[in-house]
Amino acid sequence: MIRVAVVDDEALIRTGFTHILGAAEGIDVVAAVSGGQAVQTVRELGPDVVLLDIRMPDVDGLTVLAELRRLNPAPVVAMLTTFDTDEYVASALRSGAAGFLLKDTDPRQLPYLIRTLAEGGTVLSSDVTRKVVDGYLNQSPDDAADHAVTRLTERERAVLVLLAEGLANPAIGTRLHLSVGTVKEHVGAILAKLRVTNRVQAALVAERSGLLKPPRDGEDG
Structure with missing residues (x-):
């Protein structure tokens, strides 16, 4: 309940x-x-x-x-x-x-x-x-937060992308074949590394850093 x-x-x-x-x-x-x-x-x-x-x-x-x-x-x-x-x-x-x-x-x-x-x-x-x-995108860049995206592990980046798409922990777990507890641990690590306080801020950092944008022609995916 x-x-x-x-x-x-x-x-x-x-x-x-x-x-x-x-x-x-x-x-x-x-x-x-x-x-x-x-x-x-x-x-x-x-x-x-x-x-x-x-x-x-x-x-x-x-x-x-x-x-x-x-x-x-x-x-x-x-x-x-x-x-x-x-x-x-x-x-x-x-x-x-x-x-x-x-x-x-x-x-x-x-x-x-x-x-x-x-x-x-x-x-x-x-x-x-x-x-x-x-x-958020029009604000002065927060270089520390944007640079922190590069320090995320591959799994944390995958979680961040789904988080930024608005998925809740159970849905992220289903998509990545992870338990809800493991997803929570990854989300906690992401917030700490990005130095943000909530998922909305993390999602906006992900978007501004280009993590959510598809690769341009000629770029490796």
């Missing part, structure tokens, strides 16, 4: 997400609260996944995210927003958010997205993904 907490300043959003996810098999919404109650609620109930509004009137969503990431164990956190152009996207991902969802995401997709997050996958709404990637 995947335990989920919904944090949003709007009661209608909390009710809607609770209704949709509560009806899905294997998902239990253990709390639906406003931002001011978030940290204490998560500390007491220990949900696996938190859906967190990025903009709330009573408390800044990024501040809540930082506090949640300091908990032990820390839950997986995906940010919620109404806007696909939210300027806080990059900050949230750098702070350890595992995903970014629009509040009008197709309700039929929500249970799948929650399961993906719980399994260690990365979730970005399609309207957000290109903006995030383009924004």
Whole structure:
């Protein structure tokens, strides 16, 4: 059973997400609260996944995210927003958010997205993904992170490519004929070598370094 907490300043959003996810098999919404109650609620109930509004009137969503990431164990956190152009996207991902969802995401997709997050996958709404990637690619290069890709083992590179494609650990394991435990170990090593804090950042490093691009004509594959 995947335990989920919904944090949003709007009661209608909390009710809607609770209704949709509560009806899905294997998902239990253990709390639906406003931002001011978030940290204490998560500390007491220990949900696996938190859906967190990025903009709330009573408390800044990024501040809540930082506090949640300091908990032990820390839950997986995906940010919620109404806007696909939210300027806080990059900050949230750098702070350890595992995903970014629009509040009008197709309700039929929500249970799948929650399961993906719980399994260690990365979730970005399609309207957000290109903006995030383009924004990252346009930043000044982080030579240390990009160079670190060259220090990954062949197996770690294979895991990183599938991670960057959005696959969760079980799917990566199936594709590479590895156990989920072994995949987790490889992901941990990848994050450490790239000096990033989450899978989204690792995926963006992989894209900027050219790891996801097919070889040009005349190049060895």
